[in-house]
Amino acid sequence: MKFAVRLIKNVYHPVKVPEGAKIKDGQVVIVRTERGEEIHRIFLVNDEVAERFRKQNIEPLTLVKLADANDMETYKEQQELEVKALLKCREFAEKRNLVMNLTKASYTFDRKKITFYYTAPERVDFRELLKDLTAEFKRVRIDLRHIGVRDETALLQGQGVCGQSYCCCRFLKNFGFVSTKLAKDQNIPLTPGKITGACGRLLCCLNYEYSNYIETAKLLPPVGSGIMTPDGVAKVASICFLKQKISAKLEDGKIKEYSKDEIEMLDQEVNIEIDQQINPLNYGENDENIDIKNLDNDKNSSTGNI
Numbered sequence: 001m002k003f004a005v006r007l008i009k010n011v012y013h014p015v016k017v018p019e020g021a022k023i024k025d026g027q028v029v030i031v032r033t034e035r036g037e038e039i040h041r042i043f044l045v046n047d048e049v050a051e052r053f054r055k056q057n058i059e060p061l062t063l064v065k066l067a068d069a070n071d072m073e074t075y076k077e078q079q080e081l082e083v084k085a086l087l088k089c090r091e092f093a094e095k096r097n098l099v100m101n102l103t104k105a106s107y108t109f110d111r112k113k114i115t116f117y118y119t120a121p122e123r124v125d126f127r128e129l130l131k132d133l134t135a136e137f138k139r140v141r142i143d144l145r146h147i148g149v150r151d152e153t154a155l156l157q158g159q160g161v162c163g164q165s166y167c168c169c170r171f172l173k174n175f176g177f178v179s180t181k182l183a184k185d186q187n188i189p190l191t192p193g194k195i196t197g198a199c200g201r202l203l204c205c206l207n208y209e210y211s212n213y214i215e216t217a218k219l220l221p222p223v224g225s226g227i228m229t230p231d232g233v234a235k236v237a238s239i240c241f242l243k244q245k246i247s248a249k250l251e252d253g254k255i256k257e258y259s260k261d262e263i264e265m266l267d268q269e270v271n272i273e274i275d276q277q278i279n280p281l282n283y284g285e286n287d288e289n290i291d292i293k294n295l296d297n298d299k300n301s302s303t304g305n306i
Contacts, residue, residue, distance in 0.1 A: 002050035005031055005040035005061065008106065009154050009306050010169050014053045015042060016060040028067040035115070036108030039067055039075050071109075078107050082114075085137070089116050092132040100124050103152045113141040117306070119152050148302040150175050153199040155306060160197060167204055175302040178202040180295055186213045187241065192295060201301050216241045219260055226270030227263045231256060235272040249274050 003023060004012045015031055017023050025044040030037055045053075053060075067075070086105035093100055100120040107114050114137060118124075126144055133142045147155070154168035168175070183195050183206055197203050217239070221227055225236050227248060234248035237255055246263070249255050249272055 002045050002047070002053075003042050004045045004049070004053070005029070005042050007033070007038075007040065009151070009173075010157075011173060012043075012045070012049075014045075014050070014058055014060040015063050017063050021063070023063075023066070028072065030064040030067055030071065030109055032062040032064055036113050037064060037110045039071065039109045075109070078109065078111065081111075082107055085114060086116070088136060089129075089133060092129055092136075093126075096126075096128050096132070098124055098126060098129060100126075101152075103147070104155055111140065113143060115143040115145055117145050117147050117152070117155060119147060119149055145305055146303060147305050148300055149199045150201060150204075150302040151304070151306055153197065158198055160203075162205075166198070172204060174304075175204065176207055177298055178204060178206055179298070182206040182210050185217070186210065187239065196295065199301070201298060202295050213241050216244055220244065220246055221263070221265055224274065226266035226268065226272075227258075228266055229256070229258055229263050233266070233270055233272075235270045235274050237274045 003015045003017050005015055007013050013033075015029075023029070023042060025042070027042055028039060029042045030039050032038075065071075082105045085107070086102060089105065090102050093102060099122065100118045103117045103119060105114060105116050116133075124146070130142060130144065133144075150168060153166060154172075157169045158166055160166050164170075178201065180190055180195075180202065183190055183202070186206070186209070188195060188206075195203055195206065220239055220241075221236050223236050223239060227234055227236060227246075229248060229250070231250055231254075234250045234256075236246050237249045238247045239245075240247070240257075245257050245259050247255055247257050248263070251272060
């Protein structure tokens with residue numbers, strides 16, 4: 001049987017379980033990672049996942065032991081200490097006037113190391129902060145780790161507008177570049193509150209169906225082009241990619257919907273005025289102060305430094 005544990009940011013990692021060990025799916029175990037000893041829940045994985053681990057040449061973690069009642073009590077205390085440590089670190093950072101947002105504090109199970117995750121718009125000189133933390137947390141290794149806002153959201157977890165857990169908390173491990181062009185090409189109004197996630201950056205899912213829209217667009221005439229319809233000459237006013245249909249304005253001013261099989265492209269210019277499309281910069285009530293151009297600035301939104 002093959003096992004894996006789910007580490008921080010919901011990344012699954014294989015675990016080397018000794019032959020004959022009585023391990024069941026869902027049990028809580030202590031494993032040794034590059035950070036030190038950590039407590040996690042272990043899961044049974046199928047052959048396909050195990051083969052993927054093998055192909056990626058991922059070194060399995062060492063199983064230390066099954067967690068008992070004392071270990072679970074220690075873990076509960078650890079979680080409380082992490083909250084206190086985070087608040088103390090924020091206090092020190094504020095005292096030093098450091099522009100950084102501390103997201104999470106994470107102890108190893110043996111409490112020999114504590115990692116503070118933070119986001120910051122610019123490079124932070126935390127040498128003095130490190131001295132404060134070293135004096136506060138004696139005989140503990142301190143690690144201050146800068147992460148991007150997308151990493152921060154993956155770390156804190158939550159639910160998106162779709163009602164499901166954030167993609168970055170379930171399966172999305174590598175963040176691809178996302179731009180407003182993806183929304184424009186899919187006829188999605190560029191309302192920042194609608195196309196951005198909890199991280200404040202463009203929704204990663206704008207990438208998911210983009211290729212389908214592009215393939216559909218190749219089969220349909222562009223907006224403003226002249227076409228011949230069963231009702232006569234018309235000009236394309238809008239496109240519905242999902243239905244693979246277009247809305248066209250006829251010479252008598254009526255607007256009708258047609259499928260791609262009902263129309264033919266015209267080479268000549270059609271003298272029909274179409275209404276200007278709805279301005280894609282359609283801000284909501286709380287979006288007036290958001291510069292839409294800033295949404296395309298995806299630099300350093302993810303560092304992969306978790």
